[in-house]
Amino acid sequence: MEKEKKKWGDRKDGVWLKDIPAMNRIMPSLLPNRADNEAHISFEIDVRPLNAYLEKVNAGRTEDKYTFFHLIAAAAGKAFVLRPKMNRFVVGSKLYQRRDISIAFTVKKRFNDHAEEALAFFRYDSKETMSSFHHKIMKVIHQTKSYEEKDTSTGAMDIVTKLPQWMITAVVKGVLWLDKHGWAPEALIGSDPNHAAIFLTNLGSIGLPGGYHHLVNWGTNSCFIVVGKKYLTKTYFPDGREDLHEVIPLGITLDERIADGYYYSSTIALVKELLDHPELLELPADTPVEYSIKR
Numbered sequence: 001m002e003k004e005k006k007k008w009g010d011r012k013d014g015v016w017l018k019d020i021p022a023m024n025r026i027m028p029s030l031l032p033n034r035a036d037n038e039a040h041i042s043f044e045i046d047v048r049p050l051n052a053y054l055e056k057v058n059a060g061r062t063e064d065k066y067t068f069f070h071l072i073a074a075a076a077g078k079a080f081v082l083r084p085k086m087n088r089f090v091v092g093s094k095l096y097q098r099r100d101i102s103i104a105f106t107v108k109k110r111f112n113d114h115a116e117e118a119l120a121f122f123r124y125d126s127k128e129t130m131s132s133f134h135h136k137i138m139k140v141i142h143q144t145k146s147y148e149e150k151d152t153s154t155g156a157m158d159i160v161t162k163l164p165q166w167m168i169t170a171v172v173k174g175v176l177w178l179d180k181h182g183w184a185p186e187a188l189i190g191s192d193p194n195h196a197a198i199f200l201t202n203l204g205s206i207g208l209p210g211g212y213h214h215l216v217n218w219g220t221n222s223c224f225i226v227v228g229k230k231y232l233t234k235t236y237f238p239d240g241r242e243d244l245h246e247v248i249p250l251g252i253t254l255d256e257r258i259a260d261g262y263y264y265s266s267t268i269a270l271v272k273e274l275l276d277h278p279e280l281l282e283l284p285a286d287t288p289v290e291y292s293i294k295r
Contacts, residue, residue, distance in 0.1 A: 011096060012182055013096075014088075014098050014220070015097045015099065016095075016096055017095045017096060025095070028093040028095060032093050035215055035216060038214065038253050039261075039264065040252070041252045041264065043249075043268060044248065045250060045275050046245060046246075046247055046276065047230055047245070047246045047248055049276050049277065049278060053279065054068070064134075066130075068248060069204075069227060070134055072250070072275065073103055073105075073198075073200055074133045075281060076198050076225060077128060077285060078289075079267050079270050079271050080101045081126050082270060082286070082288065083263070083266070085259040086258070087101055088259070089221070089222045090257050091179075091182070091220060092181070096220075102121060102123055102195070102197045103122060103196060103197065103200065104121040104192075105120050105202065106118070106120070107119075107141055107144040108206075119144065119192065119193055120140045120144045122137070122140050124285070126286045127286065129284060129285070130282045131282070176218065192219060194219030195221065197222075197223065198221075199223065199225070200225045201225070201226055201227070204227050204248065209229050209231070209249060210226050210229070210248075210249030211226055211228065212251055213251065215253055215255060223254055224253045225250065225251070226253075227248065227249075227250060228248065230246050231246065231247065232245070232246055232247075265293055266291075266293055269293045269294070270291050272291075274289065
C-alpha cells in the first residue's frame, strides 16, 4: 500500500483502521489474543505446472536455482499485493493495515542436529517480479547462512540470554509492552518473523508432511504458511477417469479477525491460479489476475 502520513493512533508499521464494519471493530476487543482467533486452511498444489516452469527457468543454471518454495513464496507475496486485507494485523484490540509487505522464514545453516537456525526477513514490493524476487530471496539466504553475519533479532537475543533469568524475564516483559504500543526497537524486532506479514516454513525440505502451525500473540504476524513434502495423489472424474499425479500440501493459518471467510477463499483461489500458471509471477506483482472460486 502507499505510505500514509502517520496519524494519532497509528503505529510505525501500521495504519489504525477506524472506518470498518462493526464486526471487525468489535472482534479484537471480544477476543484480544491472536492465538485464540486462528482459522486454518489446507489444500494441495499440482506440481506439474511448477515442474514445467522450473525446468524452463533453471535451464543452464548450476547454482541459485529456482525452487518450489520460491514460487510459493512469490505467489503469497503477489496475493498480498492484490488482496490488501490480507496484510492486516491486530494489536491492542485495534485493527491495522500494515505499511508494507514483508516475508520471513527460518534458514537452517546446515542440515544436522547441531547447526544453528537464522532468520530471513525481507520486503516484497508492489512491482516485484519473479526474477527480482528470486534475486532478493537468494541474497538473504546466502546472508543468513553466513557464519560471519547474524540477523538483528538473533544478535539481540544472544545478548539478552547472557543476563540472569530474572533480568531476562524483566526485559521480555518490557519488550512486550513496547511492542504493544509499536515502540519496540528495530534492533530487537527488525528481522523477527513474528513481525512479518507472511511467515513461511518449508517442512518439505526436511522430509516432513504439511500441516497446521499456530499463530502467536507476540508480534504482528497474521498469516503462517506451511509447505509440506510432495506426494502422489489420485483425482477421480465423473466419467470414471483417474489422474495420478504429485502435489504439494499447503497449510495456512490466519487471524480470522482481519477479514471474512469469503475474502480468504478468494485469496486461496488467487494463489492456486498463480501456481497453476506460474508465468503470471513474471509480471509486476500489482498486475491484476483473473481467477474465480471453484464451487
